[in-house]
Amino acid sequence: MDVHVVDHPLAQSRLTAMRDARTDSAAFRAALHELTTMLVYEAARSFPVERYPLQTPVAPTEGTRLANPPLLVPVLRAGLGMADAALGLLPESSMGFVGLARDEHTFEPRAYMESLPAELAGIPVLVLDPMVATGGSLLHCCQLLAERGCTDITVLCVLAAPAGIDRLAGAGLPLRVVTASIDERLNDRMFIVPGLGDAGDRQFGGM
Numbered sequence: 001m002d003v004h005v006v007d008h009p010l011a012q013s014r015l016t017a018m019r020d021a022r023t024d025s026a027a028f029r030a031a032l033h034e035l036t037t038m039l040v041y042e043a044a045r046s047f048p049v050e051r052y053p054l055q056t057p058v059a060p061t062e063g064t065r066l067a068n069p070p071l072l073v074p075v076l077r078a079g080l081g082m083a084d085a086a087l088g089l090l091p092e093s094s095m096g097f098v099g100l101a102r103d104e105h106t107f108e109p110r111a112y113m114e115s116l117p118a119e120l121a122g123i124p125v126l127v128l129d130p131m132v133a134t135g136g137s138l139l140h141c142c143q144l145l146a147e148r149g150c151t152d153i154t155v156l157c158v159l160a161a162p163a164g165i166d167r168l169a170g171a172g173l174p175l176r177v178v179t180a181s182i183d184e185r186l187n188d189r190m191f192i193v194p195g196l197g198d199a200g201d202r203q204f205g206g207m
């Protein structure tokens with residue numbers, strides 16, 4: 001599985017703001033929005049393009065557009081904070097939604113919402129979720145996509161734990177990961193260390 005860490009200084013400064021426990025919700029959401037723009041920019045580097053003829057005010061030339069814009073799939077709740085930035089860079093894209101909440105005791109994801117096209121053969125998908133901890137949530141989401149025929153999944157996240165990366169890599173699914181960091185480890189509550197806390201709570205408040 002290909003894992004790309006976006007180590008650009010501007011991406012790392014937004015990640016630093018998100019890690020800092022003193023950052024309030026508004027500033028956290030702003031940093032996530034800006035960082036997502038950079039993650040999408042990096043992920044889109046390999047997107048196929050097509051050329052088409054156009055006229056500038058001076059002369060005819062050729063333009064470039066995405067040949068096959070991806071479906072965007074934010075994983076609720078925390079992925080919602082990445083949705084607007086991704087759609088801003090990819091205005092041609094459609095959006096699907098998956099709602100997952102991790103059980104506090106078993107750490108397994110509980111699905112409470114799913115709104116995806118029935119058929120995803122030939123459609124690349126960008127999954128948006130700030131955190132890959134155990135990897136259970138993203139594995140569940142990516143399996144939903146693969147069941148619908150998707151063969152090209154890119155996971156965009158802010159932070160990943162090595163255990164989550166290993167779990168995704170071992171699943172045999174057609175996916176790659178673009179992240180701003182691979183952190184040290186998980187603690188006994190399956191939180192990423194050093195991490196940034198709970199990305200859903202830090203954006204939207206505790207439930």
Ligand code: PRP
Binds near residue numbers: 164
């Ligand atoms: C968080 C996070 C991921 C998941 C990661 O969501 O946004 O979806 O946990 O953990 P995993 O890799 O161990 O599955 P959470 O379940 O806290 O829901 P929320 O987005 O509503 O806060």
